[in-house]
Amino acid sequence: xxxxxxxxxxxxxxxxxxxxxxxxxxxxxxxxxxxxxxxxxxxxxxxxxxxxxxxxxxxxxxxxxxxxxxxxxxxxxxxxxxxxxxxxxxxxxxxxxxxxxxxxxxxxxxxxxxxxxxxxxxxxxxxxxxxxxxxxxxxxxxxxxxxxxxxxxxxxxxxxxxxxxxxxxxxxxxxxxxxxxxxxxxxxxxxxxxxxxxxxxxxxxxxxxxxxxxxxxxxx
Amino acid sequence: xxxxxxxxxxxxxxxxxxxxxxxxxxxxxxxxxxxxxxxxxxxxxxxxxxxxxxxxxxxxxxxxxxxxxxxxxxxxxxxxxxxxxxxxxxxxxxxxxxxxxxxxxxxxxxxxxxxxxxxxxxxxxxxxxxxxxxxxxxxxxxxxxxxxxxxxxxxxxxxxxxxxxxxxxxxxxxxxxxxxxxxxxxxxxxxxxxxxxxxxxxxxxxxxxxxxxxxxx
Numbered sequence: 001x002x003x004x005x006x007x008x009x010x011x012x013x014x015x016x017x018x019x020x021x022x023x024x025x026x027x028x029x030x031x032x033x034x035x036x037x038x039x040x041x042x043x044x045x046x047x048x049x050x051x052x053x054x055x056x057x058x059x060x061x062x063x064x065x066x067x068x069x070x071x072x073x074x075x076x077x078x079x080x081x082x083x084x085x086x087x088x089x090x091x092x093x094x095x096x097x098x099x100x101x102x103x104x105x106x107x108x109x110x111x112x113x114x115x116x117x118x119x120x121x122x123x124x125x126x127x128x129x130x131x132x133x134x135x136x137x138x139x140x141x142x143x144x145x146x147x148x149x150x151x152x153x154x155x156x157x158x159x160x161x162x163x164x165x166x167x168x169x170x171x172x173x174x175x176x177x178x179x180x181x182x183x184x185x186x187x188x189x190x191x192x193x194x195x196x197x198x199x200x201x202x203x204x205x206x207x208x209x210x211x212x213x214x215x216x217x218x219x220x
Numbered sequence: 221x222x223x224x225x226x227x228x229x230x231x232x233x234x235x236x237x238x239x240x241x242x243x244x245x246x247x248x249x250x251x252x253x254x255x256x257x258x259x260x261x262x263x264x265x266x267x268x269x270x271x272x273x274x275x276x277x278x279x280x281x282x283x284x285x286x287x288x289x290x291x292x293x294x295x296x297x298x299x300x301x302x303x304x305x306x307x308x309x310x311x312x313x314x315x316x317x318x319x320x321x322x323x324x325x326x327x328x329x330x331x332x333x334x335x336x337x338x339x340x341x342x343x344x345x346x347x348x349x350x351x352x353x354x355x356x357x358x359x360x361x362x363x364x365x366x367x368x369x370x371x372x373x374x375x376x377x378x379x380x381x382x383x384x385x386x387x388x389x390x391x392x393x394x395x396x397x398x399x400x401x402x403x404x405x406x407x408x409x410x411x412x413x414x415x416x417x418x419x420x421x422x423x424x425x426x427x428x429x430x431x432x433x434x435x436x437x
Contacts, residue, residue, distance in 0.1 A: 003298055066372065066418035067411045068379035071390055075411060078403035156282075163284035167383060174286060188294040195287040202282040 010189045013180045020176030021197060027090075027172060028159040028205070031097035035158070036151065038098065039105025044135060046106060047113050057106065064103035069161045072096045077168045093165035093172075101158045108150045112143030141218040148218075152209045156202050163198070173197060224400045230409055236392030237413050243378045243388060246310050248371055251317025258322040263329065264347060273322065280319030286380050288312045293384045309381035317374055324370060328363040329355060365432060369425035372418045379414070389413055 011017075045057045064072065076099075077092035087095070116139050124134040144151070166175030177194035181187040258276065261269045280288065292312035296303040332355050340354040382391035393410035397403045 062419065062422070063411075063415060066376075066422055067414045068376040068390065070379045070382070071393070071407060071411050071414060074390070074393070074403075075407040078397060079407040080404070082402065082404040160282075160284040163286040164380065164383070174284065177287075177290075188291065188298050191287055191290045191294060195283045195291060198284055198287060199279065199282045 005189055006186055007189050007193065009184050010180055010186050010193050013176075013183070016176045016180055017173070017193070017197065019171060020173035020194075021201070023090075023170065023172040023175075024159065024162055024198075024201065027093055027097060027162050027165065027170070028155070030094055031101055031158060031162075032155045034094075035098045035101030036105050036109075036155075038102035039109050040140065042102060042106040043109035043113055046110050048131075048135075061103045061106050064099060065107070069096065069100050070164045070167070072100055073164060073168060089165070089168045089170040092168060093162065093170045096165075097158055097162060100161070101154065104154045104157075105151060108147045108154060109143060111150075112145075112147035113139055115146060116143060144218045145214070148213045149210075152206055152213070155209065156205055159205060160198060160202065224396075224402070226405065229396055229400065229402070229406055232396055233389060233392055233406075233409050233413055236387060237389045237417070239386070239388040240375065240378050240414075240417070243309060243313065243381060243386070244371070244375045247313035247317045247378065248374050250310065250314035251321055251374070254314060254318035255321035255325060258318060259325050259329070260351070262322070262326060263351065277319045277323050280316050281323070285312070285316055285377055286383060288316055289380055289384050305381065305384050305386035308384055309378070309386045313374070313377060313381070316377065317370075320370055320373070321367065324366050325359070325363050328359045328366075331362060332358050362432060365425050365428040368421060368428060372421050372425070375418055375421070376414065 042057045042061070045053045046061075049057070073093065073096040076096045077087060077089065080087060080092075120138055121134060124138040129137065162172055163174040165172055166178060169175065173194055177190045181190040184190075258273050262273045289309060289312045292315075293303060293305070293308035296308060296311065336354055336358070337350060340350045345353070378386075378388055379390040382388060382394065385391070387395075389410055393406050397406045400406065
């Protein structure tokens with residue numbers, strides 16, 4: 001038995017793949033920025049907010065962390081229209097990714113916040129910084145620095161998870177692979193190439209964020 | 221037209237949920253066995269194994285599980301073997317799980333002080349005896365909480381098997397939606413059932429973790 005692989009007929013469709021990569025990266029960037037920002041707010045709520053807000057944030061985090069991303073995505077895309085909210089596949093994908101990432105980011109960032117030595121907060125208070133200033137300038141930067149590697153891993157997990165968004169016809173990378181294999185019946189080759197691209201993206205994103213974080217986000 | 225009550229929806233989903241449980245168990249047990257083999261290969265320090273296992277872990281952690289499922293589905297078919305969604309999903313999820321578990325366990329073994337290895341070696345123990353009597357019993361103790369925690373990821377991972385046509389909780393949800401036109405209720409129920417499966421495991425993992433931290437203090 002001979003197995004013949006034909007990668008060229010897949011690579012010939014490179015404009016589709018390029019478009020897919022652009023969508024995957026775009027979705028990830030948007031979802032990461034909003035998701036991490038939301039994660040910071042929720043982490044603050046969980047560690048310093050009023051009791052009822054703590055409970056709400058905690059329930060949200062546990063609900064999201066204990067259900068699969070694909071179900072969250074289907075709920076947003078198929079379920080919400082029944083409740084009167086109509087969304088395009090792209091918007092539904094971003095919302096689902098933001099929801100998913102923010103829940104994990106909350107737990108990760110909270111771990112960093114909780115590790116802040118008490119003396120630093122007291123020192124900030126004694127310098128007459130208010131609660132907001134203390135959090136944004138004293139607590140948050142070192143907290144982010146401490147948990148940055150975990151946060152980067154989580155962003156990559158969300159990027160890889162976005163492959164599922166092709167199922168609701170968001171035109172990201174896995175959707176492109178699917179489209180190509182439906183045209184030339186080279187399913188295995190198309191998915192191999194998509195997988196290799198994902199792997200490259202994962203490695204590149206990790207390098208980039210590890211470089212970017214200390215420089216622009218929380219100082220050296 | 222047949223009317224579906226909430227109970228009808230819930231009952232059918234509940235029936236499908238057992239396949240989620242079954243697939244999770246296959247992946248977890250299979251992944252555990254492969255994971256142990258990979259771990260032992262790595263610890264044996266045989267030439268090339270470290271690079272191989274490292275690459276294996278990077279490959280499965282750096283690519284989407286969905287792509288792995290597709291590759292298993294179409295890859296096995298490439299060899300002329302007739303595949304089913306069952307086989308493809310079991311193979312892909314087993315390999316995926318093994319990559320994560322072997323990495324988790326490697327960390328646990330690395331946490332065992334080097335002196336333990338050296339002491340057991342100075343007692344003329346061979347590699348197997350060192351692992352069996354000295355290192356693994358200590359490593360297992362700290363490995364249990366993160367392993368239980370990872371089970372949640374496995375259960376959630378099985379949801380992706382729905383995409384290659386494996387009929388489990390998520391797929392059943394899609395099918396019932398197509399029959400009832402009640403996506404909001406159906407997917408709420410699906411999410412609820414996953415939560416009912418995963419949340420107790422998460423809580424248990426957290427309890428175990430606290431216990432270990434307490435005993436270390």
